Amino acid sequence: MTGPLLEIEGLTKHFAVRSGLLGRQVGAVRAVDHVDLSIAAGSTLGLVGESGCGKTTLGRCIVRAHDPTGGRMLYRWPDGSVIDVAGLGEKELKPYRAQVRMIFQDPHSSLNPRKTLREIIGEPMRAHKWGTKDEIDARVGELLDRVGLRPEYAGRYPHAFSGGERQRVGIARALALEPRLVVADEAVSALDVSVRAQILNLLADLREESGLAYLFVSHDLSIIEHVADVVAVMYLGRVVEQGPTEELYERPLHPYTEALLSAVPDPDPAAKRHRERIKLLGDIADPAHPPPGCPFHPRCVYAKNVCRTDVPPLREVRGRSVACHFAGELELRGVPELADPDVREVST
The missing domain is CATH 3.40.50.300 (P-loop containing nucleotide triphosphate hydrolases)
Structure with missing residues (x-):
């Protein structure tokens, strides 16, 4: 089979916020906001x-437990044919x-x-x-x-x-x-x-x-x-970074990924390795009222003026997809020691 098993393009799911006696819609919670992903067989x-x-x-x-608000989900059948399941009915x-x-x-x-x-x-x-x-x-x-x-x-x-x-x-x-x-x-x-x-x-x-x-x-x-095999990092309904697991863990390209990786505990407490924990300021933004520009900029220590006004597109940088204006320019810290296969093994 050639091509991904499932390819998601611009998938969106908004939940209506209603108010008043008539239950009129006064806003929407953007739970999933224009997500692109692919999963190989x-x-x-x-x-x-x-x-x-x-x-x-x-x-x-x-799994279509929720009906998407927009976007496409292209599923590849065993015979190689592709169908968009985002808009299909129950039957x-x-x-x-x-x-x-x-x-x-x-x-x-x-x-x-x-x-x-x-x-x-x-x-x-x-x-x-x-x-x-x-x-x-x-x-x-x-x-x-x-x-x-x-x-x-x-x-x-x-x-x-x-x-x-x-x-x-x-x-x-x-x-x-x-x-x-x-x-x-x-x-x-x-x-x-x-x-x-x-x-x-x-x-x-x-x-x-x-x-x-x-x-x-x-x-x-x-x-x-x-x-x-591949990791996708989500923030406020969007994928902000996606790439092969080992590469993403060793050298993240998005500041949010760096902050998440800093919280991974060291598998060997006796080792003389010290990683400074990155503590993000504030809470995750309200998905019903996302901030302008980059959704992560209110908590990002690297944010500049362009981050506050322009939404960064998901683009290819070093073979990975990342939504950051300065991806590839920032020197971000990962957790390369986790690439050790002896550390990775999970035993019972």
């Missing part, structure tokens, strides 16, 4: 940024939703407590009329075994399992229809460290076995460094 794209920057909304737009979306699935952040609230694992994992197959009842039950047992749970657990309810086991159930449900792309929204953030490592290794194994592509949404840059 069998690759992992890491999406990072502060809480409220639009990561989850973007992921939900990709036309059904084949797409079988191939693009989602793992939700909270393993407790994302599973129906009144249904057994057999019903939860089998629900996508029943919705898409996949096989007979016996075939679905057999498939549920295979999926449970695949994610490290015993097939005989199929008759149990979610309350009988730990957080890590529930997340494995969520992964099994996402894999039920053999998707080509999985959106993992903070899939390990609610888990303790040991279980987190197990889930990450499981996702990596499934990628090797099935050729899955992932959009891995997280605020934890140390996890993204471990799982992602």
Whole structure:
């Protein structure tokens, strides 16, 4: 297959702000604002940024849990044909939703407590009329075994399992229809460290076995460094930098990326390495009232007059996409020690 599996062009999602007795629209929250991204088949794209920057909304737009306000999402089918899924109706979306699935952040609230694992994992197959009842039950047992749970657990309810086991159930449900792309929204953030490592290794194994592509949404840059081939950094609904993981971590081109990387903890506390933490002033701007010019300029120590008036376009600099007027001119600090493969390995 030539070309990306999914290519996003100018994707926008605005939520209406209403007021008054008649509920008239008086503004809009720009949760996702003209985002361009591409995901290759069998690759992992890491999406990072502060809480409220639009990561989850973007992921939900990709699986069409939210209807985009504008832009295009070009999906490439196995036969090579391309379709824009951004404007499709519910009926036309059904084949797409079988191939693009989602793992939700909270393993407790994302599973129906009144249904057994057999019903939860089998629900996508029943919705898409996949096989007979016996075939679905057999498939549920295979999926449970695949994610490290015993097939005989199929008759149990979610309350009988730990957080890590529930997340494995969520992964099994996402894999039920053999998707080509999985959106993992903070899939390990609610888990303790040991279980987190197990889930990450499981996702990596499934990628090797099935050729899955992932959009891995997280605020934890140390996890993204471990799982992602390419990293996209979001700020206030926009992608401000995107590039290969190792290059971006070693030498960021956007000041916001530099600030995020400065918060990554040193994996070896005994090492004589000291990185000064960059503390951003103020809070992330209100997406309903974004500042003029560069959205990051009120918190950027490198900001100049042009940053306050002109929105920087997303342009190619050193083989990466970056939205900064001075990208390539600033000497920004990264975390090159994280490129050490011994440090990167996650063990259980």
